[in-house]
Amino acid sequence: MTRTHPTIAEVARRAGVSPATVSRVLNGTARVSQEKVRAVLRAIEELGYTPSPLAQSLAKGRSYAVGILLPDFGSPFYGPILEAITLELEPTPFRPIAVPGHWSLVRELEALDFLKGHRVEAIVLLGTSLEASALEPLGVPILAFGQRLLGPRTWSLVLNNREAAYRATRYLLEKGHRHIAHISSHRGGMDVRERLLGYRKAMREMGLAPRVVYGNLQEDGGYEAARELLARFPDTTAIFAANDQTAIGARLYLFERGLAVPEDLSLVGFDDIPLAAYQVPPLTTVRQPAREVGRALAQALKDLLQGETPSLSPIPLQLVERGSVKEVRA
Amino acid sequence: MTRTHPTIAEVARRAGVSPATVSRVLNGTARVSQEKVRAVLRAIEELGYTPSPLAQSLAKGRSYAVGILLPDFGSPFYGPILEAITLELEPTPFRPIAVPGHWSLVRELEALDFLKGHRVEAIVLLGTSLEASALEPLGVPILAFGQRLLGPRTWSLVLNNREAAYRATRYLLEKGHRHIAHISSHRGGMDVRERLLGYRKAMREMGLAPRVVYGNLQEDGGYEAARELLARFPDTTAIFAANDQTAIGARLYLFERGLAVPEDLSLVGFDDIPLAAYQVPPLTTVRQPAREVGRALAQALKDLLQGETPSLSPIPLQLVERGSVKEVRA
DNA sequence: GACCATCTTGCAAGCGCTTTCATACCCTGC
DNA sequence: GCAGGGTATGAAAGCGCTTGCAAGATGGTC
Missing domain, CATH: 3.40.50.2300 (Response regulator)
Incomplete structure (x- = not known):
């Protein structure tokens, strides 16, 4: 941390309230009097304060992070899907954290460890070759695209x-x-x-x-x-x-x-x-x-994170006729 | 956190040592006797313990995270660059956290806020239209690709x-x-x-x-x-x-x-x-x-994070002749 | 055998935040 | 004028980890 960020304590001091109150206006978890709300807001503004998600996660006991494992950021197929998921997740409190497996099983396992460390609340698997056995110990719900995985808290979006x-x-x-x-x-x-x-x-x-x-x-x-x-x-x-x-x-x-x-x-x-x-x-x-797959995956993720069983209706695969096929006579 | 992860305290208890000792073997920050090292390692193994980077970051006062802002995960140009940077960063302790700006200035600013919140130690800008004025308040070193940015702690890799x-x-x-x-x-x-x-x-x-x-x-x-x-x-x-x-x-x-x-x-x-x-x-x-750009950016990042001035030697741009140009007579 | 240097270890504080619990306050009703 | 019921707020503990500090243990020296 190059320059130290202001903390909630500093905001509290400046606003003449307790850190608890600042936290409450930040999260809207309890009523706070108009005047203190104003004071707090002003202090935040003046200090350029941004709460630390790290500390928040730690205190709240949840990370609001979801892991997305894909083969390669440069993939013309998975890249757009990742983009779509990210877009869909934007309005939710959940943040995607994407890691590439670089087409290698070892890397995929490392990536999984990384995600586990970050306490992601769910993981989306895009085009990996992971097996259920590697996933189970994570104890996190899994959403797989393109492969059928069985296990507890494991769902797959597989198209026909x-x-x-x-x-x-x-x-x-x-x-x-x-x-x-x-x-x-x-x-x-x-x-x-x-x-x-x-x-x-x-x-x-x-x-x-x-x-x-x-x-x-x-x-x-x-x-x-x-x-x-x-x-x-x-x-x-x-x-x-x-x-x-x-x-x-x-x-x-x-x-x-x-x-x-x-x-x-x-x-x-x-x-x-x-x-x-x-x-x-x-x-x-x-x-x-890609767009619809991303949407479906994101929706399932939301369901999942709210404790509901995700509804994964398969998306129909359409042949799109363009110019690379010619009719031939027998 | 679906299933609660074991904490350092549980590992310590199981190994019959203090949390401080566990931390020391984890980080190698002090000598620990052979036998305790073994006990700790075993306990870690048995419990399937993974330290929480969140807590570590908080305690250490640094995040080891670098932000990478790019327009779109689906971009055939920036995607591969992101992939290259990620690959280069793999052997370092630093972790990239990539966020798409979706080609919109507002989103880019939001992304910046997000990164700031996460206390990234540096930010790489790929193809954004951000101005120095928006960057300065972040108080974080910035590395820009494709645009010349001036400001304190700001460097640019711009090719000719x-x-x-x-x-x-x-x-x-x-x-x-x-x-x-x-x-x-x-x-x-x-x-x-x-x-x-x-x-x-x-x-x-x-x-x-x-x-x-x-x-x-x-x-x-x-x-x-x-x-x-x-x-x-x-x-x-x-x-x-x-x-x-x-x-x-x-x-x-x-x-x-x-x-x-x-x-x-x-x-x-x-x-x-x-x-x-x-x-x-x-x-x-x-x-x-892409590969070399990624490498150069990653190298500059490493320099930067070690407090050194990054050396950003420009990469030559070569015309690659293929088949889409024909010679014409005048 | 006393003393000191060196090494290993634990204690406890602290990182920035949330949240429970208790307190102080104000208003209402009798 | 006082009991009772809300409501706004702060104190403090705790999230999982690191680290400065000090204590204990060990071994070497005179």
Whole structure:
């Protein structure tokens, strides 16, 4: 603390009242006479006083903090969700404290420790690979997005990824494609595996052989996966990628190979990150609406912190048709 | 605090020592006999004890927290910088606490208050429009990126945007372009204005009339700006955008208009966000390396917090040539 | 064996705030 | 004029931790 902040005692002295009274006007926890209220307010103003949340938390016995664990602040998918949650939490007394797990389990566990230390009253898990066993000892309610976690005081917001992936694949099938590949990943969580399952189901139903390669859910992985894909299955006419970053990476490889999208190959992504609509051609993808996900998560958080059971109605996943898919004749 | 955490007193009781001793082994602030160390460690282990940073901060009189103010967690430019700073700070005892200003001055001021309340020991400003006058009363050292701030205990990391913009424009000129437009913004900070100045200078030197339109530094603004641009200056052959998001937005408009990049129009961005290299064609842009910026900022932070004057050597801005610019004959 | 230096340890105060409890005060009603 | 019931306020304890201070223990020296 560079320059020492004024304390409640100083405010009290200046206003000619006791610290207790200052606290009461600050929190509105008891009636205080008009004149003292005024005196206190003036003293606060003059001193530029800001109460210390640290001390408040300690005294009140609660932190009003909620932890949000996400893979990476730079993620085009999780970043906007974090932003949305933060925005929704603004009008509440609760403050998010966001920590990145940097895509590593160790870091995620460290982050958890950190949050535990800070006595967060709940934790939101975005795209982590944590297991229930690591969470239970925290003794804090958990809200997970994208993975199904079971345990006491644990809730999950999981959207129907399998169904959405199934529909996305069906969509390609209906457009006449038969040689459809999927770029999945070993790195992702349950949602990524579900997408693979949905793809498989659609292919199986048509008696088609699935073609699956794996990336890292990042652009470079998508690029490499596309290379592998075309080497192994040169007659592929459509690619369904497990996320938009992968699709965008794949698209660059196609471009470099001189393959046009959608004329030579059709492409479908997943997530609908902000930049998806601005790709050339605009990327057809399954939309996971960050804003709504953030809202739902924040709402569940509020319920949770008021001791209620959170209502987590799943958000429908919509395929948004843009320009990266072409109809082909059989 | 859902389930009450064990306190230092419980650990002490269990280990058969005083709380002071536990504190000493925790902090290594004094010698403690081997056997007691072991007893304490065991007790900590058994109880699953984690010290409360809140209480520690209060008692120590310092928070070990640094505030990081950025416009938006979802920003493809600032997100990665935040990530980089966080990563660099990991091995230090300092913890970043990031708050978004949501592109609004009021919010930024609120965020500042929040940070002040939390007794952060320093504040990093990323892309804000705050003025020195709002910062001074905080009494905390400030580190600004992208804007030059003067004041006591205030430092700025400002890269030579004007020069880089000048060179980017020169680059286009050397490629034979003469009808070069710039998409700027009223919304940005000093760096955006500097880019405009650099562009102007290059154009003036060649006796060319500048063509400037304005966006909001987001994709949609770039799209709209491109529309306006082509309406007002149909013979434009190259666009230099104030940032990559703008360039990407503009590019979509060109695409919809049936204009090819770079065949019909060349495009240059600024920032080199992660997705820039994956655009089609890959976007030629001025690189502001997030990783290095983060590192420099974190290093300055460490210096600062150790009472030293931070050394902020500017990072060179490089034009990275990719595929969105074509040479034209005069 | 007395004395002193050194090391380990506990006591207690204090960090900035909240909150319980008790006190002092004022008003009402008889 | 006094008992009774509110109401506004302050004193003080306590939240979980650190740290200055002093006491006790240990060992070495003359």
